Amino acid sequence: MKLIASVRKQLGPSFTLDVALSLEPGITMLFGASGSGKTTLLRALAGLLTPDAGSITIGERVVFSVVPPINIPAEHRGVGYVFQQLALFPHMTVADNIGYGLGDVDPAVRRQQVLAIAESFQIGHLLSRRPRDVSGGERQRAALARSLVLNPTLLLLDEPLSALDHSTQSRIIDDLRRWNAAHDIPIVYVTHAHREVFALGARVLVMDQGRIVADGSPADVMDAPAREPIANIAGFENLFSAIIVARRPDAGTMLCRLAQMGTELEVPLAHMNTDSSVRLAIRAGDILLATEEPRGLSARNVLRGTLVAIRREGPTVVVDVDARDRFVVHLTPSAADVLGLVAGKSVWLVIKTYSCRVVSA
């Protein structure tokens, strides 16, 4: 079983989910800050939210596409979803919760299936209790069992274990891994905890502002010594490949040359050697834009360029500037009005040294 999905969904004026992913069986971590779009993506995969565009294929089965129009509703999608709040039915016993999705099967068969999955998640002795009468870890196991008893083709876990202590967490994950050894489905595990990513993930996708910004092993995309985690520069509009051309330890800076067009930028000193390849990240909102050549500035990086394009995105004016390399600058509408910005105008970009973030490539 394999999941292949591309999903685009506009939510409000300033947030767009726009991701494409392909997942093999096994646990894939989906990591990102709250508001980065993780839950929105899960809801789209589960059929609880209809994407504006894209397609979702689980195994051989297309469950969503725009052309031809296919949108299999959640109840027929066969996707297991364990909610952050678990959403166990409070008025039912653990057994009735687990057996809920089995519907109208023969009661004896249902009992036997419920018992089997409950025992593989170590809650066989709690079946007659209500969810409020069992511990947090046991509730978690019940929620997992309730989804897995239906043999889903894809399992979505939305920060399911964040409230549990580490040893309970890892025992539950062991049980889940054992279950999946026999079933071999893709499992998407959402978290915003670094620790969980390292503990569980063979592969991690990092989300930021509705996009997947990194994809790899935890060691590759999360923090490592002398590096800034890629996740920390997620959402930076300006990302450049560059080479360190000079180190100035007494000034606390380094000079970098952008790989594409050779623009030089002064950036904060990092523990890297000259000629190292780095990634440079600069937020569009951290770049100052001037229509006359600025003088008497503390900022070290002043670049001359030409305004290429200007457009409005919600409350922000987005300006593309060609200063040999391409930069994206964000302005407020009033600032853009005062400057009288139009395409073709000569502008200067001012970038403070400490607005530049350096990550080893």
Added chain:
Amino acid sequence: MDWAALTVSLELAAIVAGVLLVLGTPLAYWLAFSDWRWKFLVDAAVALPLVLPPTVLGFYVLLAIGSRSPIGRAWTTLTGHSLAFTFEALVAASILYSLPFAVQPIATAFSQVDRTLLEASATLGASRWRTFSRVVLPLSVEGVIAGGVLSFAHTLGEFGVVLMVGGNLPGITRTVSISIYDDVQGMRFEAANETALVLLIFSFAVLAAVYALLRKPRSLATIA
């Protein structure tokens, strides 16, 4: 003590509460879960009987069931007699009059059910009907009971609509409240006092029983 009037009142209230539970529950479900942008208009229409004088409602019901209206004519063709000043007319008018008392508590209870539970139910393969009958309804039992009892009690206590639509036919449309009014008009204060006291005690007992039940939501959920 006018036992015939009490019988009419109890029968009327029971039928109205029963019909309102059957009709009001789907309406409450729609009000609780629909995203229709003009839903507020339906909300307002359902709440109208709360603010309208019973005479206004009764007047329009009379017009609607009179021999000149299509409804009235259809009824006459079907049954051979006119609808006005019959028990059936009382039932129809009382259903309209008590509509918000049934629909509002039920809709409130439905909308307080955690939406995540409904989504969980869907991802577990349950149809909308199964989600409603197994999750929404059991978690809203208090609201449904409250809606049934309030519409029962409200119908039991109504006066103006009954007078406008039903008239005052002993054993058919003379309810307790009209009987009391009659007795007072006829200076039969002792009879009025007896009937009024029975109605007072009965109403209090019903409401007390409901509030006692609602105090223990767990036992109610178990009953369901």
